[in-house]
Amino acid sequence: MFDETLRGWGMPDDFMEEHWRRSPVAGQQIAPAPGVPAPGEVRDLLRSGLRADRVSVSTAGRLHHPAEFTVERVIAGRTVADIVDPDRLAGVMEQGATAILSDGEHWMPWATSLTTGLAEETGCEVQAHVFLTSGKHAGLVPHVDGEDNFLLQIEGSKRWSLWPNQGGTSARHVDRDRLGPPAVTIELHPGDSLYIPLGWVHGAVAGDEGSTHITYQLVPVSLVDAVLDQLAGELEGLLGGDVADVNGGVPLEPAVAEELAVAIAGRLKTSVRNGV
Numbered sequence: 001m002f003d004e005t006l007r008g009w010g011m012p013d014d015f016m017e018e019h020w021r022r023s024p025v026a027g028q029q030i031a032p033a034p035g036v037p038a039p040g041e042v043r044d045l046l047r048s049g050l051r052a053d054r055v056s057v058s059t060a061g062r063l064h065h066p067a068e069f070t071v072e073r074v075i076a077g078r079t080v081a082d083i084v085d086p087d088r089l090a091g092v093m094e095q096g097a098t099a100i101l102s103d104g105e106h107w108m109p110w111a112t113s114l115t116t117g118l119a120e121e122t123g124c125e126v127q128a129h130v131f132l133t134s135g136k137h138a139g140l141v142p143h144v145d146g147e148d149n150f151l152l153q154i155e156g157s158k159r160w161s162l163w164p165n166q167g168g169t170s171a172r173h174v175d176r177d178r179l180g181p182p183a184v185t186i187e188l189h190p191g192d193s194l195y196i197p198l199g200w201v202h203g204a205v206a207g208d209e210g211s212t213h214i215t216y217q218l219v220p221v222s223l224v225d226a227v228l229d230q231l232a233g234e235l236e237g238l239l240g241g242d243v244a245d246v247n248g249g250v251p252l253e254p255a256v257a258e259e260l261a262v263a264i265a266g267r268l269k270t271s272v273r274n275g276v
Helices: 002-008 039-046 086-094 112-122 223-247 254-273
Strands: 025-028 055-059 070-075 078-084 098-101 125-133 148-163 184-188 192-196 201-219
Touching (some): 039 098, 039 148, 055 086, 086 098, 125 148, 184 192
Antiparallel strands (some): 025 192, 055 098, 070 078, 098 125, 125 201, 148 184, 148 192
């Protein structure tokens, strides 16, 4: 599924060997590209009564308070205070803000099955976010992510500037005063795609007509998460149905605890030897 998705997103055949975690690469989506909505579907979402926990709004990295783009409505007899209002949101965006529809892997109809399948195949957490930026604005300052990003342009255009990894994977590691000229600049139009490796600094400015794109992020599994998965598997094997009792605070029998510790240590040694 991952290989098929990469082809649909327009990634080259040698993507895994030449670009994965190494260098950015652009492509042309093969329609209908997997997980890419039509522009009208994004607009319909904004009119569907979304709540503020699914939409954030940023200007140059500063988050706007939901009160700036939401309204109060009565739904099924209950007052709901944080319904996204498309007109108020458009007004904020006209001043230079970017709207971000977040965590679409849980609720966007075009993203849920794709992200689930990719997560099962790659072992990564897969997230989906839609970005809407008004014309000639950035919304976000140059920053770095701890994930691999696949950007798929839906509507309008956006000009991207990319810099190699400065040695960190979070925004606080970006010294913007010392970035210098970007290593890569590219303008995306509808149907274009762009892969940005984990750790690469990136920033973008929308074209005159604004921009809508969806980003799929592949979040690597941390060592802590891997250990917890190992622990959960061992607990299930040793305790079976009693694992729920452990979650509820029932202490392990000493012999079971010792057996569990030995099993976990053995698995970790095997993982380290195998480079996991």
